[in-house]
Amino acid sequence: MSSAPMGEAASVEGEAARRETLRVQVRLDALVQAIVAGGDGRPRLEPERRALVDAARAALDRLGDGGSALAQASRAQPSAAPDAPDTASLSPDTVLANTYVVRDRIGRGGIAEIYQVRHRELRRDHAVKILRPDRVRDPVIARLHVAEARTLMSLRHEAIPQVRDLLRHADGRAFIVMDLLHGETLARAIWARGGLAPDEVAVLARRIAGALAAVHAAGFVHGDLSPENVMLCGGAAGATLIDFGVARRIGEPDPEIAFAGKWSVAAPEQLDGQPGGPAADLFALGLLLACAARGERPPLGTDRESARAARLRPPDSGLDGRLGRLVRALLRADPDRRPSAEEVLSRLGACGWLPRVLRRR
Missing domain, CATH: 3.30.200.20 (Phosphorylase Kinase; domain 1)
Structure with a gap:
């Protein structure tokens, strides 16, 4: 029996699914506009807007693709067409x-x-x-x-x-x-060569904790700390935090986005609907260090419910001693019990097992 009819049927079903998604996007765009302003065009009061946002969250969550919830908000706009072919929009010499x-x-x-x-x-x-x-x-x-x-x-x-x-x-x-960075992402390094040695994990922890300390001191939350958003420029000693696309002011949730970032790195309080503050970045740091040490990605969730289930048993980093205890502290469910970025730096700076080059620096 020829496989062509089956392929054609799958193509028809895929096209129907895409059309239905576009129709939902248009409806959600109208919903977003209704949340922001009333029928007379005037902005709604904050309590009323929050109530409408809460009512719309379930619908937005059901549109998730298992990755970034920011993409969900993007697809709620009528102008967000299906993904374009993977061709560069700017040609060389432009x-x-x-x-x-x-x-x-x-x-x-x-x-x-x-x-x-x-x-x-x-x-x-x-x-x-x-x-x-x-x-x-x-x-x-x-x-x-x-x-x-x-x-x-x-x-x-x-x-x-x-x-x-x-x-x-x-x-x-x-x-x-x-600035142009030369290196590879932590995600690619783990996929290609496996986990980092404990000394390298310590260097990585201090480097990224320092970046988070600067971010939080300036009044911001990164909101999307993951292996894809850390560049290793010359190894862990040159680790650089990238992609601040969903960074926001501390204590200022975005009324147009219920959640921004990846479900796989969301802290428990974010999964419960809270905007997430600096402590959420520290939870994501704990997950990042566990992944770096293990050399693999444990199941961390692809949507709100699976991520919430994964948080019931935080991943084991396999690290011993002070570094292992630090990672476990970062992965505490209670955000008030997690160390701050400055506390992470203090703990790491006082540890005698850090590489000599880091102690000199």
Whole structure:
């Protein structure tokens, strides 16, 4: 029996599913507009808006794809078309803002693309983060993209990439110019070579905790600390925290997004509907260190319910001694009992098992 009819049937079913998803997106867009403003166009009062947001959360959660809930908010907009083919939107030698010449695309995510560019006059290479064409008309994502640049420009730490500028391309897309990082993500390193040695995990912990301390001291929450968002630039000693796309001010939840980040790194309080503060970043750090030590990703959840079930038994890092106790402390269910980023640095700095090079630094 030929397999062609089966393939055609699957294609028809897939197209029907995509059309239904688009119809849901349009309805959700109308819902979002109704939450923000009343029929007369005036903004709703905060208590009324919160009640409507709570009522809409269940519907938004059901649209999850197992990854970022920010993508759910994106798909709630009528202009967010299905994913475009994996082709670079900027070709080599494209000139951005009459200053930067595109050399090559070096990364692509669900929302943005990363390019290596060269300054025409200074002859220096940088990285440019620009929204994908199929995401640029989404007002929520466009706002978060600009907010990411503002956040990064207010931060100064060796483990945080420095933003140089926020400019606009001729097609209207804003792009962030930042330092070019050379290395690989922690996720790729684990997948390729397995877990890190305990000394390397300690160095990684101190480096990322330092970045989080700077983020929190500036009044922000990163909100998406994961192995994909840590670059190893010359190993753990050069670990750099990247992707501040969903970073926000501490204590200022976004009324347009119920949850932003990945369910797999969400803290228990976030799974219960709370916005999550600095302690949520520290919980994610504990998960990150456990993954780095194990060399694998334990089941951490792909949606709210599976993530909540996974939190009943935090992953075992396999680490002994002070470092193991520190990771377990970071993974406590009660956010008030987790150490802060500064406390993590204090514990690590006092440990005699840290590598000699780190003690010298």
